[in-house]
Amino acid sequence: MxxxxxxxxxxxxxxxxxxxxxxxxxxxxxxxxxxxxxxxxxxxxxxxxxxxxxxxxxxxxxxxxxxxxxxxxxxxxxxxxxxxxxxxxxxxxxxxxxxxxxxxVAHLPQDAASRLTPERTVSEIIAEPILQRDRHYNRKAIGLRVATMLDAVQLPLAVLDKFPFELSSGQRQRVAIAKSLVLGPxxxxxxxxxxxxxxxxxxxxxxxxxxxxxxxxxxxxxxxxxxxxxxxxxxxxxxxxxxxxxxxxPIDELLAGGQHPFLSGLADAENRVTADGG
Missing domain, CATH: 3.40.50.300 (P-loop containing nucleotide triphosphate hydrolases)
Structure with a gap:
């Protein structure tokens, strides 16, 4: 429907x-x-x-x-x-x-960082969703959009020409986020x-x-x-x-309520971490 x-x-x-x-x-x-x-x-x-x-x-x-x-x-x-x-x-x-x-709708799957196309550069990866919609999209506009998304996830422009294997796992995850959001879902x-x-x-x-x-x-x-x-x-x-x-x-109401063993365990684990940190 x-x-x-x-x-x-x-x-x-x-x-x-x-x-x-x-x-x-x-x-x-x-x-x-x-x-x-x-x-x-x-x-x-x-x-x-x-x-x-x-x-x-x-x-x-x-x-x-x-x-x-x-x-x-x-x-x-x-x-x-x-x-x-x-x-x-x-x-x-x-x-x-x-x-x-x-x-x-944009979907960032759990293993998004490992799904990046290995033979493409960061710039090409982030631009993929745009070019899948329109192969003739203005290249200058694509470059500007890609740069904007890189800045949003705090990656330097120096990574534009790098390949996924040259990045850390955290950097690959941020590239995946930028790619998933590049079309403004x-x-x-x-x-x-x-x-x-x-x-x-x-x-x-x-x-x-x-x-x-x-x-x-x-x-x-x-x-x-x-x-x-x-x-x-x-x-x-x-x-x-x-x-x-x-x-x-709200997350803190769930953790404080103790309505379910999973939530109680999660709250206890967080309290232990906070106590150890203190």
Whole structure:
């Protein structure tokens, strides 16, 4: 279904159930089970949870990553409920409509830094999404946009002509972030955006997300273990366990509430780190 030009929410998950199809010898795997979540227009929400909780699957579904290229792992399949992104329902969506939706959505996968095209320079990598849309786009304008994105993630212009193998893991992650945001998406689905990035540079990523939100027409779902990032950028956080939402609210309220063992454990771990640091 095609929705209105001004959707009521950037994301709506309603009793969403998602499975990975059976592949011999593995049986079908239920990754999400009854997830309901709303991300308002211009709202940034965080997702937390232990490994295997369904965080990356939720990110893939909301990013429209529902088609499996040949020879790769299976794509998630919506088997119950619904996920609506920028006003379009994803369950059973046709490929042409999915392409229209994802035109406005950027996805930073969990392993984004390792997916950078190895034979291309940083400049070419960041420009990829632009040239995929329009091969004849003005090269001077592309260069300016690439330089602007490099500055936003605090990378020097000297890396423009470098290849991924010449960069540190944190630098590659920042290149991946710049690439994912170069087109100015309406919705950013980011899975561990600060992974591998030095703590001294993470503030720049926080500031970038904050600026994008202040500029308007920008919503985001941030899957992250980085509590500092979530505190500084998100309105609310959803905690997942075994494919279900077990907590939803501002991050500090969730940690203080002790409503679930995972959240209590997370709060205790943070308190221990704070005590050791003091």
């Amino acid at each position: 095609t929705a209105s030009a001004t959707p009521e929410a950037a994301v709506l998950a309603d009793d969403l159930a998602v499975e990975y199809p059976a592949r011999r010898p593995s049986a079908p795997h239920r990754a999400l089970d009854g997830v309901s979540l709303r991300v308002g227009v211009d709202e940034i929400i965080g997702i937390i949870g232990e490994t295997g909780a369904g965080k990356s699957t939720l990110a893939r579904v909301l990013a429209g990553d529902l088609v499996t290229p040949k020879g790769t792992d299976p794509a998630p399949v919506i088997v119950g409920g619904e996920a609506t992104v920028l006003g379009s329902r994803l369950r059973g969506i046709r490929r042409r409509e999915l392409d229209r939706v994802t035109f406005k 309406e919705l950013w689905i980011a899975d561990e955006p600060t992974a591998g990035i030095d703590v001294t540079v993470r503030g720049a990523i926080n500031d970038l997300i904050g600026r994008l939100r202040e500029e308007g027409s920008f919503s985001a779902v941030l899957v992250s273990h980085d509590l500092s990032l979530l505190r500084r950028t998100t309105c609310r956080v959803a905690a997942l366990e075994s494919g279900r939402v077990v907590g939803l609210g």
